[in-house]
Amino acid sequence: MNWVIDIVLLALLMFTAVTIARLRGLFSAAIVAGIYSLLGACWMSVLDQPDVAFTEAAVGAGISTVLILVTLSLTTSEEKEPKHTPLLPLVVVLITGAALIYGTIDMPRLGDPQAPTNLHVAPRYIEESPHEIGVPNLVTAVLASYRGYDTLGETAVILTAGVGVMILLGGARRRRWRADDDKRDRA
Amino acid sequence: MFAAAMIAILTTMALALFRAALGPTVFDRVMAMNSFGTSTVLFIAVLGFLNGRPDFLDLALVYALINFIATIAVLKYFKYGDLAETGRRDPSEDTAS
Numbered sequence: 001m002n003w004v005i006d007i008v009l010l011a012l013l014m015f016t017a018v019t020i021a022r023l024r025g026l027f028s029a030a031i032v033a034g035i036y037s038l039l040g041a042c043w044m045s046v047l048d049q050p051d052v053a054f055t056e057a058a059v060g061a062g063i064s065t066v067l068i069l070v071t072l073s074l075t076t077s078e079e080k081e082p083k084h085t086p087l088l089p090l091v092v093v094l095i096t097g098a099a100l101i102y103g104t105i106d107m108p109r110l111g112d113p114q115a116p117t118n119l120h121v122a123p124r125y126i127e128e129s130p131h132e133i134g135v136p137n138l139v140t141a142v143l144a145s146y147r148g149y150d151t152l153g154e155t156a157v158i159l160t161a162g163v164g165v166m167i168l169l170g171g172a173r174r175r176r177w178r179a180d181d182d183k184r185d186r187a
Numbered sequence: 188m189f190a191a192a193m194i195a196i197l198t199t200m201a202l203a204l205f206r207a208a209l210g211p212t213v214f215d216r217v218m219a220m221n222s223f224g225t226s227t228v229l230f231i232a233v234l235g236f237l238n239g240r241p242d243f244l245d246l247a248l249v250y251a252l253i254n255f256i257a258t259i260a261v262l263k264y265f266k267y268g269d270l271a272e273t274g275r276r277d278p279s280e281d282t283a284s
Contacts, residue, residue: 001190001193001237002238004194005193005197005234008197008201009197012200012201012204015204015208016204016208019204019207019208025213027213028207028210028213028216030261031207031213031216031217031219031220031261032207032208032216032220034220034257035203035204035207035219035220035223038220038223038224038227039200039227041227041231041250042227042230042231042234045230045231045234045243045246046234050243050246053231053246054246054249054250057227057250057253058253061224061253061257062253062256062257065256065257065260065261066256066257066260069260069261069264072264073264
């Protein structure tokens with residue numbers, strides 16, 4: 001049963017991606033991109049990654065759609081006809097995809113008990129973290145202490161992204177309001 | 188039993204996706220996205236029971252809670268053309284005109 005789910009989900013993901021690339025109405029493309037995120041969330045929960053799935057659904061389907069809509073309200077909602085042929089981008093995408101697939105050949109299979117993470121890393125965290133960190137929750141110990149700098153970096157990235165979005169969208173919106181005010185004053 | 192439910196949910200997802208891809212109006216696509224979100228909630232719930240580990244059932248509940256945000260944003264954008272609109276008229280516009 002599981003391989004049926006895998007194949008159907010991946011086929012739907014591919015179909016959605018092609019649909020997004022072919023749509024010219026940006027409003028429709030934003031909606032289909034939301035569907036793509038929901039499919040990605042399904043796929044992540046099939047892979048036993050509920051935290052990634054949740055982030056994907058909240059950020060991809062929730063926040064991103066709203067941000068794209070705000071951008072559309074500041075610009076136009078119709079994509080211009082491309083002037084160049086899509087041949088070069090297609091080649092770049094194919095080469096990148098081939099490189100990524102080549103990279104997965106060395107990876108251990110999903111849930112393999114002989115994988116290095118399950119042989120050395122996980123047992124050490126389970127055995128040592130109560131003495132070393134003293135936090136009863138193992139996940140918290142890994143996130144906040146063993147990977148403390150990683151988490152700090154992530155927080156900095158998210159803060160930067162949020163500030164960037166506020167400056168870009170909020171700044172453009174404020175300029176437009178000011179232009180409206182000027183027009184009204186002149187009238 | 189759960190396998191049959193899973194097949195039905197995947198079929199629903201595919202049908203909603205085709206409606207979102209074909210259109211023709213924006214409202215078809217909004218409707219497709221909304222029903223796709225509901226299918227996602229059901230998918231995660233049924234997947235847990237299918238694999239015998241319904242531990243992440245609460246995740247499906249939280250999905251159901253955030254499912255409406257994008258739909259409301261799309262509909263608000265469609266009605267007002269701007270997400271910052273409050274829906275009430277600005278009283279200063281009456282005096283300006």
